[in-house]
Amino acid sequence: MDEPAEPEMTDAPSPNFDDRLLPISMIVLHYTGMQDGASALARLRDPEAKVSAHYLVEEDGTVLRLVDEDKRAWHAGRSHWRGITDVNSASIGIEIVNPGHEFGYRDFPEAQVDAVVRLVAAIKARHGITRGNVVGHSDVAPARKRDPGELFPWARLARLRLALPRPTKNLLDPKWPEAGFLLALERFGYDVSNPLAATMAFQRRFRPELIDGEMDGECRMILLALLLPKPQGDD
Numbered sequence: 001m002d003e004p005a006e007p008e009m010t011d012a013p014s015p016n017f018d019d020r021l022l023p024i025s026m027i028v029l030h031y032t033g034m035q036d037g038a039s040a041l042a043r044l045r046d047p048e049a050k051v052s053a054h055y056l057v058e059e060d061g062t063v064l065r066l067v068d069e070d071k072r073a074w075h076a077g078r079s080h081w082r083g084i085t086d087v088n089s090a091s092i093g094i095e096i097v098n099p100g101h102e103f104g105y106r107d108f109p110e111a112q113v114d115a116v117v118r119l120v121a122a123i124k125a126r127h128g129i130t131r132g133n134v135v136g137h138s139d140v141a142p143a144r145k146r147d148p149g150e151l152f153p154w155a156r157l158a159r160l161r162l163a164l165p166r167p168t169k170n171l172l173d174p175k176w177p178e179a180g181f182l183l184a185l186e187r188f189g190y191d192v193s194n195p196l197a198a199t200m201a202f203q204r205r206f207r208p209e210l211i212d213g214e215m216d217g218e219c220r221m222i223l224l225a226l227l228l229p230k231p232q233g234d235d
Contacts, residue, residue: 004117004118004121004160005118005122006118006119006121006122007061007063007115007118007119008063009055009063009064009065010062010063010064010065011064011065012041012045012056012064012065012066013045013066013067014044014045014052014053014066014067014073015045015047016044016045016046016047016049016050016051016052016067016073016074017052017067017068017071017072017073017074018071018072018074019071019072020070020071020072020089020090021072021086021089022084022086022089022090023090024069024090024091024092024127024129025084025090025091025127025129025130025133026081026084026087026090026091026092026129026133026134026135027091027092027094027120027123027124027129027133027134027135028075028076028087028091028092028093028094028135028136028137028140029094029096029116029120029134029135029136029137029147029148029152030053030075030093030094030095030096030136030137030145030147030148031095031096031097031098031099031100031105031147031148031149031152032056032095032096032097032098032099032100033098033099033100033101033102033103033147034099034100034103035099035103036097036099037056037058037059037097040056040095040097041056041064044056044066044095045066050074051074051075052066052067052073052074052075052093053066053067053073053075053093053094053095054066054067054068054069054073054075054092054093054094055092055093055094055095055119056094056095056096056097057094057095057096057097057112057115057116057119058097058112059097059098059108059109059111059112060109060111060112061109061111061112061114061115062115063115063119069092069123069126069127072088072089073088073092073093074088075088075091075093075095075137076088076091076093076137076140076141077141077144078141078144079137079140079141079191080140080141080190080191081133081135081139081140081189081190081191082132082133082189087140092123092127094116094119094120096108096112096116096148096152097112098147098148098149100146100147100149101146101149105149105151106151107151108148108151108152108153113153113156117156117157117160117162120134120157120162120163121160121162124162130234130235131158131161131162131163131164131234131235132164132189132234134157134162134163134164135189135205136148136149136152136201136204136205138201138204138205139189139190139201139205140191141191142190142191142194142197142198142200142201143191143193143194143197143198146204149204150204150208150209150211151208154166154205161235164226164234166206166207166222167221167222167225167226170225171218171221171222171224171225172221172224173217173220173221173224174220174221174224175217175220176215176220178195178215181199181215181219181220181223182195182198182215184223184224184227185198185199185202185223187227188223188226188227190202196213199213199214199215199219200212200213202219202223203219206222206223206226207219207222
């Protein structure tokens with residue numbers, strides 16, 4: 001399968017960055033959670049705000065480059081994934097313009113999704129990032145964040161081998177007790193210090209039609225399938 005071409009982009013430098021302490025191994029997707037793209041861009045470039053991302057993708061598909069990839073942007077905050085606690089040092093951060101749950105969460109336009117897909121594909125190939133490390137902000141900070149949210153088209157990224165797919169075949173319920181489910185969730189990569197938040201983050205990513213925090217049989221089956229060895233790995 002041919003990789004989609006990297007989108008054209010415009011430089012809009014942010015002063016909010018520092019040096020990386022870890023090699024790049026992750027991509028973290030966010031929504032901006034502000035009323036419009038202009039407000040989000042202003043905040044991401046404001047020295048007083050102390051936040052940034054490497055890229056901002058507008059609703060019309062315009063891609064702005066705010067921080068060079070070899071620098072550490074300030075997008076993930078207090079976060080954790082697969083043993084990494086300095087997620088900012090290990091990741092490329094992509095902010096996707098969407099008002100989010102506070103200001104009228106809505107579907108992501110096709111032009112925007114297309115740009116995100118092409119950007120993720122290019123970054124993933126450039127740094128050899130595995131599908132299991134293409135994640136949402138809610139995955140790395142489940143107790144604090146909900147973005148990019150249940151409307152983000154993870155399935156489309158998965159079909160292009162840019163993110164892990166939701167398992168749908170040959171599902172078996174391991175019937176783990178709550179402690180077993182949380183142990184498995186932690187093994188997969190989540191911070192489970194807040195069990196409800198971690199479970200909801202997992203559901204938001206892999207079972208978005210029902211986000212209730214219940215560690216039910218369907219969640220157990222999906223998680224088991226994700227943990228089982230795959231012949232092709234999670235590259």
